[in-house]
Amino acid sequence: MSRSGKFKQPEPLCVSKKTISGYAEKIAKYIGYEPGDDIYEVINTLGGHIIYVHSWKEFVRHNQIDGTIVVRAPGDFDIFLASFYGMFETRFTLAHELGHYFLHSIDPNKEVLRPGEKPIFINRAKEEDKKKQRVEWEANRFAEAFLRWAYESIYNYTQGRANCWELYRG
Numbered sequence: 456m457s458r459s460g461k462f463k464q465p466e467p468l469c470v471s472k473k474t475i476s477g478y479a480e481k482i483a484k485y486i487g488y489e490p491g492d493d494i495y496e497v498i499n500t501l502g503g504h505i506i507y508v509h510s511w512k513e514f515v516r517h518n519q520i521d522g523t524i525v526v527r528a529p530g531d532f533d534i535f536l537a538s539f540y541g542m543f544e545t546r547f548t549l550a551h552e553l554g555h556y557f558l559h560s561i562d563p564n565k566e567v568l569r570p571g572e573k574p575i576f577i578n579r580a581k582e583e584d585k586k587k588q589r590v591e592w593e594a595n596r597f598a599e600a601f602l603r604w605a606y607e608s609i610y611n612y613t614q615g616r617a618n619c620w621e622l623y624r625g
């Protein structure tokens with residue numbers, strides 16, 4: 456069953472890397488997240504649920520049907536995570552999905568930003584779509600700033616194509 460009827464693919468914010476980084480750092484600070492802290496705990500505290508997917512085939516199916524993240528309401532979202540990712544990919548992926556939550560399920564026109572206000576789901580459809588690429592680029596910039604780790608060397612080559620998914624195809 457497709458969720459596309461109720462949940463929308465988000466629009467990119469189209470703000471600068473600097474703005475996204477500043478926003479991510481502010482959120483990390485507000486939550487009290489320090490580099491190396493347990494990101495599972497952060498997601499739990501925010502009301503997120505992690506659903507593990509154990510095979511690539513199942514993962515692709517979930518991505519097409521449920522997306523990589525489904526945000527229902529403030530403090531209510533599911534992240535579909537491949538159990539076969541390594542530690543670094545897992546941390547980055549979770550931070551990236553948090554990026555979608557904080558950047559793409561808000562109403563940017565409102566004075567008080569409320570993550571989860573706009574129900575969204577992100578899937579792998581329309582990868583060639585410029586809007587979708589920009590949405591992924593923004594979530595990656597959020598993840599980098601949120602984690603503040605030395606990920607640059609691992610993720611540099613994804614920046615040109617602004618597509619996080621290439622990384623996981625091997």
Ligand SMILES: [Zn+2]
Pocket residue numbers: 523551552555577590591594619
């Ligand atoms: Zn994404």
